[in-house]
Amino acid sequence: MPNTQIVRHPERAAYDRSTVDAILDAAYIAHLGAIVDGAPVVLPYVCARIGDELVLHGSRLAGTLTVIAQGTPVCTTVTHVDGLVLARSAFHTSMNYRCAVVHERARLVDDPAEKARMLDAMFERILPGPATQVRAMTDGEREATCVIALPLDAASAKVRIGGAIEPAADGDPSVWAGVVPLALRAGTPQPDAVTGADAPPPQLR
């Protein structure tokens, strides 16, 4: 089990599953780091927490995923940038964020029934609700897809919230300080040319 203890700003650390799960569940992507040919490689993957695992997928042809699927140590990190924390000095200027780090070896999901279940659950994370409106996945499509699962046993979270922490001597009222919230927001859905006028638009999570 790798060392997941957070040393820097331990007051921002959390190790409980509910904090970790909430961060993972709010994410569309995770950055996975692996050692490939002796050097680190960090790539983004669509992710979904399914029960006690973080599940990622990709093409069976993708080289890095093939290495990861062999069960080498990997580190998978999800970060949400929640705001700019503007202080009255550069030093105390910061960001609010939620970050979850999963230290684990990946498990290649090769049981066909489990793989089908996980792919359905991943799709459901992108577009909630029964996937009955879309064409079912074919066996060939499922075979072309590589699914890996990372147990959440060694996961940790780090969260910064609130305004700047600065010495009272910096407190000049003529200088604006505070928080500018940031969030990933959806714009207006843009249907493709085939979509009919009566097709119900997507209901995002």
Place this chain on the structure above:
Amino acid sequence: MPNTQIVRHPERAAYDRSTVDAILDAAYIAHLGAIVDGAPVVLPYVCARIGDELVLHGSRLAGTLTVIAQGTPVCTTVTHVDGLVLARSAFHTSMNYRCAVVHERARLVDDPAEKARMLDAMFERILPGPATQVRAMTDGEREATCVIALPLDAASAKVRIGGAIEPAADGDPSVWAGVVPLALRAGTPQPDAVTGADAPPPQLR
């Protein structure tokens, strides 16, 4: 020089600096992967491109940054999620994104004048405009901060834009397909209790 050739979906790859720079310049954070005690560690850092380098900073007390500053191989990745690409099948459902990957060893910036210049430039990336409104950084604050720079010699980009690519047989007009744009957006700035009514609010980039 590590292998930065993109194998999977090479039509989405770009190696020109203008594409890489635009992706880095739009980012608040990068995910840096290093090998610590034999295992990969991926952590988020505030980042700013300054000329031909991607610059990161952190506390001098932070353990992972100390390892990175020693010049071991690292991989630093910036990803923007630009949209959900909803197809009429789970298999062709995708995401639009812009991703830049920088494969390089970090350079510890320890020249005091260069470090001061870089810290000013990093602050300017968070809050554009002259930093004259905030208190100048003290020598002690500068010494407490570790600055590293990653040359952009071995950087690559991967970009997906546009709608779903699906077979014509899937084109059922009763099913909505298209793109839901996603973007990190700023909310209403929230001043702290010290901020006076006349303090000019921040002008974000």
